[in-house]
Amino acid sequence: MSAPEPDYVRVNRDHWTKANAEYTDRRAEHAWSEDEISWGVWSTPESEVNVLPDVRGKDVVELGCGTAYVGAWLKKRGARRVVGVDVTPAQLATARRMNEQTGLGLELVEANAEQTGLPSASFDLAVSEYGASIWCDPRKWIPEAARLLRPGGELVFLRNSTLSVLCMPQEGKVTTSLQRPQRGLLRIDWTDPPETEFQMGHGDLFRILRASDFEVIDLVEIFAKDDSDDHAHYSYVPADWAKKWPAEEMWRARKRV
Numbered sequence: 741m742s743a744p745e746p747d748y749v750r751v752n753r754d755h756w757t758k759a760n761a762e763y764t765d766r767r768a769e770h771a772w773s774e775d776e777i778s779w780g781v782w783s784t785p786e787s788e789v790n791v792l793p794d795v796r797g798k799d800v801v802e803l804g805c806g807t808a809y810v811g812a813w814l815k816k817r818g819a820r821r822v823v824g825v826d827v828t829p830a831q832l833a834t835a836r837r838m839n840e841q842t843g844l845g846l847e848l849v850e851a852n853a854e855q856t857g858l859p860s861a862s863f864d865l866a867v868s869e870y871g872a873s874i875w876c877d878p879r880k881w882i883p884e885a886a887r888l889l890r891p892g893g894e895l896v897f898l899r900n901s902t903l904s905v906l907c908m909p910q911e912g913k914v915t916t917s918l919q920r921p922q923r924g925l926l927r928i929d930w931t932d933p934p935e936t937e938f939q940m941g942h943g944d945l946f947r948i949l950r951a952s953d954f955e956v957i958d959l960v961e962i963f964a965k966d967d968s969d970d971h972a973h974y975s976y977v978p979a980d981w982a983k984k985w986p987a988e989e990m991w992r993a994r995k996r997v
């Protein structure tokens with residue numbers, strides 16, 4: 741029997757339903773058409789970050805896929821099967837429209853990424869770009885990713901850097917001073933707009949990964965480029981800040997054989 745839906749799932753679904761109407765639907769076509777895989781606020785190319793395994797012939801699940809452009813990029817790179825999981829029907833509607841338009845053949849599933857209902861040991865790669873990686877409780881979604889992966893399968897995800905979260909005030913942009921304690925860092929309830937994120941320090945996250953049968957094989961901190969400007973939409977982190985400190989980070993972990 742599935743557990744009742746946590747309060748934050750409803751809050752975040754409402755948030756992403758609005759975001760879909762405001763900008764994600766409009767941007768999907770461009771995102772799906774990109775040939776190069778890139779990550780995060782400043783579109784850092786995968787060729788610089790090098791966190792993805794070869795996906796040719798592999799089965800991939802994207803956890804918190806949104807409009808599923810990351811899944812689309814991986815299918816174009818030769819993945820055999822790509823399943824996108826998201827909890828927001830509006831985001832999935834955009835993903836489905838793009839999937840039909842491009843004929844890429846993604847499978848799109850409406851579910852909480854903490855409890856997908858998909859069969860165990862059915863994927864070689866689980867990926868999340870600011871999806872489950874920040875919107876789901878790591879004590880739930882990381883064990884779920886481990887369950888979905890075959891032995892030797894990999895988990896790759898992008899999230900805000902811990903330093904940027906510590907310097908993020910309750911309202912306004914990332915600053916150059918500490919704004920919240922790292923001790924006990926886990927759930928952050930933002931109010932304007934209402935949304936709930938999960939962020940935790942490196943040691944805690946490292947231990948959850950290890951306890952879920954993963955070996956951490958890389959942690960790449962991402963900076964803005966010298967010529968980067970503030971992002972038009974994700975302006976919560978100033979480019980000048982991110983040129984000095986890493987604003988984002990990518991984790992790569994492998995499920996023990």
Ligand SMILES: C[S@@+](CC[C@H](N)C(=O)[O-])C[C@H]1O[C@@H](n2cnc3c(N)ncnc32)[C@H](O)[C@@H]1O
Nearest residue numbers: 756804805806807826827828831852853869875
């Ligand atoms: C920033 S988007 C990331 C996805 C994708 N990279 C994109 O930008 O379109 C965050 C997505 O996480 C989804 N999400 C939030 N909570 C979720 C949950 N509990 N389970 C599955 N998806 C969730 C939201 O619906 C949203 O589509």
